[in-house]
Amino acid sequence: MLGDSLHSLRCFVKLLIDLMRRAGWDLEEAANSVHPQVNYAKKGHFRYAFLSYICLGMCQNFDKPHFGLHGSEAMCNENGTIENNNNSYLRQLIEHVASNPMEILSKNPKCEFSQFCEKKYEELIHPTMESSIFSGLDRKEKVLDSWKSLTVFYESFVRMASSIWLLHKLAYSFNPTVEIFQVEKGVEFSIVYMEDVLRKPSFPRKTRPRVGFTVVPGFRIGKTIIQSQVYLTDSETYSVA
Structure with missing residues (x-):
């Protein structure tokens, strides 16, 4: 399921970068605003930012039972019926797997998943960014005002959100609950907790690679570690002046 989530994330990001490029964005400058002062091994690696x-x-508040969504203790499930916090996360996962995420948004606009999609979209694709991305496209490509419109962009976002939602339900179906973690910038690389997102050496062996930024958070299931994927940079970047 983690693999499916990563695939949907990469597909959405690829689409987002393409739209930004077509809208005339300076992608390197935009990447630098996300993670400043990163020494990329290759020019195209800014996509990892x-x-x-x-x-x-998307994973912010993953460690909270309802992704930190505001509301009452009783929340509705995918079928629009009310459940409380003691209901099985595994049952919610099965219900969601059996449903079409776009149909869930249409039929149950107040359910948790719909709230999750709307909250994440507003946090990640803020109005100024959205306006800039789509303002230069012709009418046939222009996205409708509603974030729920049936366009390639929004469908891709909802598929991505659905995969993260399922991963969260799966994490909370474990006992104890799966823990999530990320690595701070500048930390020396550890093969126990980290995986190089490039999966190959990017710097000379004489240097000790350090974390430029976390790309994908890691997970801890009891004593089992699923490594965090990180973008590495050479240690000279963090040398004391």
Whole structure:
């Protein structure tokens, strides 16, 4: 399920970068605003900054039972019926898997998943960014005003949100609950907790790689560690002046 989430994240980010490029954005400058002062091994690696931005944003509040959504203790499920906090996360996962996420938004606009999609979209694709991305496209490509419109962009976002939502339900179906973690910038690379997102050496062996930024958070299931994917940079970047 984590693999499915990563695939949907990468697909959405690829689409987002393409739209930003077509809208005339300076992608390197935008990447630098997300993670400043990163020494990229190759020019095209700035795309990992956008993947990090979306992935960490989607996973924010993952460690909270309802993703930190505001509201009463009783929340509705995918079928629109009311459940409380003691209901099985596994049952909610099964219900969501059996449903079409776009139909959930249409039929149950006040359910948790709909609230989650709307909250994450507003946090990650703020109005100024959205306006800039779509203002230069012709009428056939222009996105409708509603964030729920049936366009490639929004469908891709909802598929991504759905995959993260399922991952969260799966995490809370474990006992104890799966823990999530990310690595701070500048920390020396550890093979126990981290995986190089490039999966190959980017710097000379004489240097000790350090974390430029976390791309994908890691998870802890009891004593089992699923490594966090990080973008590494050379240690000279963090040398004391």
